[in-house]
Amino acid sequence: xxxxxxxxxxxxxxxxxxxxxxxxxxxxxxxxxxxxxxxxxxxxxxxxxxxxxxxxxxxxxxxxxxxxxxxxxxxxxxxxxxxxxxxxxxxxxxxxxxxxxxxxxxxxxxxxxxxxxxxxxxxxxxxxxxxxxxxxxxxxxxxxxxxxxxxxxxxxxxxxxxxxxxxxxxxxxxxxxxxxxxxxxxxxxxxxxxxxxxxxxxxxxxxxxxxxxxxxxxxxxxxxxxxxxxxxxxxxxxxxxxxxxxxxxxxxxxxxxxxxxxxxxxxxxxxxxxxxxxxxxxxxxxxxxxxxxxxxxxxxxxxxxxxxxxxxxxxxxxxxxxxxxxxxxxxxxxxxxxxxxxxxxxxxxxxxxxxxxxxxxxxxxxxxxxxxxxxxxxxxxxxxxxxxxxxxxxxxxxx
Amino acid sequence: xxxxxxxxxxxxxxxxxxxxxxxxxxxxxxxxxxxxxxxxxxxxxxxxxxxxxxxxxxxxxxxxxxxxxxxxxxxxxxxxxxxxxxxxxxxxxxxxxxxxxxxxxxxxxxxxxxxxxxxxxxxxxxxxxxxxxxxxxxxxxxxxxxxxxxxxxxxxxxxxxxxxxxxxxxxxxxxxxxxxxxxxxxxxxxxxxxxxxxxxxxxxxxxxxxxxxxxxxxxxxxx
Numbered sequence: 001x002x003x004x005x006x007x008x009x010x011x012x013x014x015x016x017x018x019x020x021x022x023x024x025x026x027x028x029x030x031x032x033x034x035x036x037x038x039x040x041x042x043x044x045x046x047x048x049x050x051x052x053x054x055x056x057x058x059x060x061x062x063x064x065x066x067x068x069x070x071x072x073x074x075x076x077x078x079x080x081x082x083x084x085x086x087x088x089x090x091x092x093x094x095x096x097x098x099x100x101x102x103x104x105x106x107x108x109x110x111x112x113x114x115x116x117x118x119x120x121x122x123x124x125x126x127x128x129x130x131x132x133x134x135x136x137x138x139x140x141x142x143x144x145x146x147x148x149x150x151x152x153x154x155x156x157x158x159x160x161x162x163x164x165x166x167x168x169x170x171x172x173x174x175x176x177x178x179x180x181x182x183x184x185x186x187x188x189x190x191x192x193x194x195x196x197x198x199x200x201x202x203x204x205x206x207x208x209x210x211x212x213x214x215x216x217x218x219x220x221x222x223x224x225x226x227x228x229x230x231x232x233x234x235x236x237x238x239x240x241x242x243x244x245x246x247x248x249x250x251x252x253x254x255x256x257x258x259x260x261x262x263x264x265x266x267x268x269x270x271x272x273x274x275x276x277x278x279x280x281x282x283x284x285x286x287x288x289x290x291x292x293x294x295x296x297x298x299x300x301x302x303x304x305x306x307x308x309x310x311x312x313x314x315x316x317x318x319x320x321x322x323x324x325x326x327x328x329x330x331x332x333x334x335x336x337x338x339x340x341x342x343x344x345x346x347x348x349x350x351x352x353x354x355x356x357x358x359x360x361x362x363x364x365x366x367x368x369x370x371x372x373x374x375x376x377x378x379x380x381x382x383x384x385x386x387x388x389x390x391x392x393x394x395x396x397x398x399x
Numbered sequence: 400x401x402x403x404x405x406x407x408x409x410x411x412x413x414x415x416x417x418x419x420x421x422x423x424x425x426x427x428x429x430x431x432x433x434x435x436x437x438x439x440x441x442x443x444x445x446x447x448x449x450x451x452x453x454x455x456x457x458x459x460x461x462x463x464x465x466x467x468x469x470x471x472x473x474x475x476x477x478x479x480x481x482x483x484x485x486x487x488x489x490x491x492x493x494x495x496x497x498x499x500x501x502x503x504x505x506x507x508x509x510x511x512x513x514x515x516x517x518x519x520x521x522x523x524x525x526x527x528x529x530x531x532x533x534x535x536x537x538x539x540x541x542x543x544x545x546x547x548x549x550x551x552x553x554x555x556x557x558x559x560x561x562x563x564x565x566x567x568x569x570x571x572x573x574x575x576x577x578x579x580x581x582x583x584x585x586x587x588x589x590x591x592x593x594x595x596x597x598x599x600x601x602x603x604x605x606x607x608x609x610x611x612x613x614x615x616x617x618x619x620x621x622x
Contacts, residue, residue, distance in 0.1 A: 005508045016496040308492040311453060312506040313481020315474045393453045396492065
């Protein structure tokens with residue numbers, strides 16, 4: 001049988017029961033639409049999170065005090081973790097491939113100007129902060145490149161803080177109080193928006209040494225290190241570890257490269273995407289049961305026709321293929337309709353909820369369509385086998 | 400040329416053995432016109448089914464055009480049916496969603512014949528059976544006589560060596576039945592082998608050779 005004739009015969013069989021075909025295909029369409037929509041949201045979420053992280057660059061390493069281990073210790077044991085100091089941050093600049101290091105401490109504090117007070121996030125950082133985290137200054141300059149331990153009382157305002165405290169009047173050069181101490185404004189940051197729930201514009205930046213005093217803390221919260229993008233990560237990590245172990249006597253810190261974090265996030269988000277795809281797959285499965293049902297009925301209805309086809313020379317294989325073909329075409333049509341449906345709903349969602357990240361890679365559409373056909377074929381196997389195994393004589397007699 | 404030797408066909412109905420054919424020997428030469436008659440349950444349909452390779456005998460040997468077809472596989476049997484045998488059934492057995500044309504070309508479609516060649520044969524068959532104006536009609540838009548003409552055209556589409564007709568007039572009124580018989584006899588006149596099962600003595604009597612079958616045995620063979 002020629003391929004064109006085969007397809008024609010299949011389409012004619014499906015076309016002779018329009019309503020039935022439509023409803024069965026609809027079952028598959030809903031399943032495919034669910035799969036494509038859920039995976040699109042999953043993939044959108046994936047990209048959203050990765051984008052949030054990579055905006056700070058990927059050649060970034062965070063070093064935090066304390067060694068994270070999976071080993072338990074006795075409760076109440078004396079904490080012997082040595083603090084991470086500004087000197088550590090300065091010393092790390094000598095490690096191989098390192099471009100810049102930035103000591104960081106974070107806390108909350110009040111800023112005051114002209115009778116207005118605002119509670120904001122305070123960052124104690126160094127000159128290298130804008131470079132390591134790829135931030136931009138909108139007006140003035142960032143903190144000057146001087147020894148962070150003896151730095152002058154300069155402050156750089158986040159965009160929102162500047163707006164709230166100064167309104168339209170220029171902030172540069174003004175004197176404000178930060179945590180009760182007097183500081184001079186030397187810069188205003190460009191708006192950055194929220195990153196993972198943190199409002200980066202509602203912050204002020206002061207020299208790290210002053211922040212540590214203000215918060216009365218001995219240790220930094222983190223040291224950010226950037227390295228040459230072409231340098232091998234393992235070598236960079238080893239260099240950092242060597243410098244710090246030399247200074248601390250042992251490894252009481254944790255090195256977390258951004259790349260590894262991204263990998264972990266990627267794995268988690270892939271698992272989420274897969275899980276929602278599986279949930280969508282359940283409705284696809286139900287659609288498959290619909291095909292199974294309809295095809296079983298069709299075989300029963302067309303028993304006499306199967307007998308005739310066998311009498312005029314169709315082999316069992318041909319009968320099997322004809323019914324499998326019907327199942328596959330039915331599922332493929334439903335799949336295409338489902339892709340259209342899913343795409344349309346995605347557009348509506350995008351228009352209605354711009355915050356919801358939706359992204360449909362075309363490979364997902366191809367995979368979804370293929371899985372629809374596979375579901376159709378699997379659903380068709382049983383009825384098609386039944387049809388193929390009919391005795392031609394018995395089939396002819398059933399009228 | 401058909402040669403049946405010691406054909407046995409036994410059905411098991413419940414725990415009883417029913418002998419549908421007992422030791423049937425029959426030789427049908429090329430171009431013969433033969434009727435098989437007998438009371439209902441006599442085995443005449445069983446004989447036709449064995450001749451048409453729709454049923455396998457339990458014992459015996461069947462040669463079709465000098466080839467032993469008794470032990471052929473299912474697929475090979477389908478192939479022989481497609482290429483060498485044309486069926487005409489009492490209930491026409493047309494595919495309801497195909498047009499008259501689609502039904503006629505069905506065996507050719509299954510055989511994978513080129514559309515151009517199909518068209519050529521279709522035009523000839525439609526003209527021969529006076530169906531040109533009905534070519535695009537579906538079976539439910541055709542009369543019984545027209546349906547049977549479509550069925551005969553279908554049986555002829557692959558130029559078979561033998562036409563097997565199972566009560567071809569059983570579902571038609573008398574005058575239409577006469578028409579159909581005339582068509583089948585025209586096939587025979589054109590050199591085809593025609594085997595017809597009927598319980599209508601008048602129709603069966605028109606055949607050049609008349610087989611009578613009772614209880615699975617051939618009891619009469621008149622020429």
